[in-house]
Amino acid sequence: MKYKATRGVFDIVPLRHLQKVEDRFRASELWQLLESTIRDVCKNFGFLEIRTPLFEPTELFLRSVGNTTDIVCKEMYSFEDRGQRQLTLRPEGTAPTMRAFIEAHLDQQSPEHKFFYMGPMFRYERPQAGRYRQHHQFGVEAIGNSQAEQDVEVVDLLLTVFRELGLSNLAVYINSIGTPNCRNTYRNALIDYFKQHIDALTDDSRQRLESNPLRILDSKEAQDIAIVAKAPSILDFLNEESLEHFSKVQNLLKQLKIPFGVKPTLVRGLDYYNKTVFEVVSGALGAQNSVGGGGRYDGLIQDLGGPNLPAIGFGSGMERIIQVLLQQRPESARSEGPLCFLVPIGERAKNHCFTLLHKLRKQGLSAQMDFSGRKVGKILAHADALNAEFVFVIGDQELDSDEIQVKVLRTGQTATLSLSCLVEEMLTLVALRHKRIVESVAAEASAELGLKETDTIN
Numbered sequence: 001m002k003y004k005a006t007r008g009v010f011d012i013v014p015l016r017h018l019q020k021v022e023d024r025f026r027a028s029e030l031w032q033l034l035e036s037t038i039r040d041v042c043k044n045f046g047f048l049e050i051r052t053p054l055f056e057p058t059e060l061f062l063r064s065v066g067n068t069t070d071i072v073c074k075e076m077y078s079f080e081d082r083g084q085r086q087l088t089l090r091p092e093g094t095a096p097t098m099r100a101f102i103e104a105h106l107d108q109q110s111p112e113h114k115f116f117y118m119g120p121m122f123r124y125e126r127p128q129a130g131r132y133r134q135h136h137q138f139g140v141e142a143i144g145n146s147q148a149e150q151d152v153e154v155v156d157l158l159l160t161v162f163r164e165l166g167l168s169n170l171a172v173y174i175n176s177i178g179t180p181n182c183r184n185t186y187r188n189a190l191i192d193y194f195k196q197h198i199d200a201l202t203d204d205s206r207q208r209l210e211s212n213p214l215r216i217l218d219s220k221e222a223q224d225i226a227i228v229a230k231a232p233s234i235l236d237f238l239n240e241e242s243l244e245h246f247s248k249v250q251n252l253l254k255q256l257k258i259p260f261g262v263k264p265t266l267v268r269g270l271d272y273y274n275k276t277v278f279e280v281v282s283g284a285l286g287a288q289n290s291v292g293g294g295g296r297y298d299g300l301i302q303d304l305g306g307p308n309l310p311a312i313g314f315g316s317g318m319e320r321i322i323q324v325l326l327q328q329r330p331e332s333a334r335s336e337g338p339l340c341f342l343v344p345i346g347e348r349a350k351n352h353c354f355t356l357l358h359k360l361r362k363q364g365l366s367a368q369m370d371f372s373g374r375k376v377g378k379i380l381a382h383a384d385a386l387n388a389e390f391v392f393v394i395g396d397q398e399l400d401s402d403e404i405q406v407k408v409l410r411t412g413q414t415a416t417l418s419l420s421c422l423v424e425e426m427l428t429l430v431a432l433r434h435k436r437i438v439e440s441v442a443a444e445a446s447a448e449l450g451l452k453e454t455d456t457i458n
C-alpha cells in the first residue's frame, strides 16, 4: 500500500471495521454518541455552537497561547500559503473563538455569550496512547461574566457530560493563579527558589527557569518533582480579590456536591489564564490522563484587540473521553443496524423492493436493500454483519401471493406477513416499542417522584 495516514492521526470508521480492542475508540458510533451527548448538555446549559476555521493567522496563537509555551515553541503546524500569509492549523479552540467574537463585534449585541465547539486540533507532539497530532476537542467559552458562579457552571457542564455518558472515577483539581501582578511576584519567588536548586533540575526545567518558570511545576520528571514539592505555593501570593474569588468557587463546588482537590502546582500550559484554573483527570487512562482542562482568561479578549471582558472555558479531549467510556462502559460500543433488510430475488422483485425501500424510508424507518443480486447466503451474512433486525426475502412467489416471510436475524424466528401491509406493520411495531419505552420511563419517573396513580401534576 503506497499511502498511509501520517503519524499521530487516525480515521474514525464504523465499529464493524475495527478488529483490535485498542482501535475501538475510532468507532464512529462512539463519536456520534459523544457528540449528541455534548449537544444535549450544552443546550441545557444555554451554550450555543460556534465553528471556526481550522487555520488562523499564526500571530493569533503567538499572542494568546504565549510564545514561550510548548504549544507555540514546539508543536504548531505553521505554514506560509501561496499569498505569503503565515498561517497555523489551530492547536486549540479558545483563541479562534475569541478572534471570531471580536471580529463580529458580538459584545455590541449582548454583554454575555456562551459558546461550545467540537472539532480537530493540531499539535506536533510525540504520539502515544491518548496523545495525537490531530486530536479532537470539545470546548466551551463563557464570555462576559466574572462571577464565581460562571466558573462553577463550566466545571459543572463538563462533569454533566461525563455523568450523562456514565463515566466515573474522575478527579477534579482546581487552583488559582491570581492576577498577572500576583503571578509576577510569584514568578520571581519561584526563580529565586529554583536557582538555589539549579543543579538538581533537569535540563528542560533549567531552560524554562528564565523563560517560563511556572511550567517547571508541571514537570513529570522525578528529579524535578522532588524540588517542586518544596517550592513556594502560588496560593501564598494571591491578592485579596483572587483569594475571595477562589474561596467562592470552592464554596459553590461544595454546594453542588462536586468533589475536588486544590492543587497549587496546577498552572496549565497556556499563557492566557488568570484566577481559576482546573483539570479533570481519569484513573482509567495512562500517562495522558487529563480528560479536560481550562480556566479563566479575563485579559485575553482585550489583549487581542477586543473589549475588556472576562471569560472562562475549558477544552476536553474527545479521544480520551471515548477511551474512558470504552473501559467503563464497553457496551456503549454498539452499532445499530437497519430495522428492515430487503433481499429481492430476480429483476421483478428488485424493482418492487426498490419502491418498497423508498416507502419505508419515507416513513422514517431505517431500511436497506441488496442491490447486488449475489447468492442469498452471502447477502444474509452481510445483513447479519450490519446487525439488521428483520430480513425479508422477496421473489416472484411472494409478489404473486402477497405473503412474505419475515426473519428475525437475532433469534432466527420467522413469521408470515402481507407484503402490501409491510410498511404499516413495521410502523405499528415501532410505535408499540416507543409506547413501551415511554411507559417504562414514565413508571420510573413516578417511582422516583413517589407519585401514586391518582396523583396529578399541575
Ligand code: HAM
Binding pocket: 091, 092, 093, 094, 123, 125, 130, 131, 132, 133, 134, 135, 136, 137, 139, 140, 141, 269, 270, 290, 291, 292, 293, 294, 295, 312, 313, 314, 315, 316, 317, 318, 319, 320
Ligand atoms: P489544553 O489543556 O491544552 O487546553 O487541552 C485541552 C484538552 O485537550 C486536554 O485536557 C486533553 O484532554 C486534550 N488534548 C490536548 N492535547 C492533546 C493531544 N495531543 N492528544 C489528545 N488529546 C489532547 C486548551 O486547549 C485550552 N484551549 C482549553 C481552554 C478553553 N481553556 C479555556 N478555554
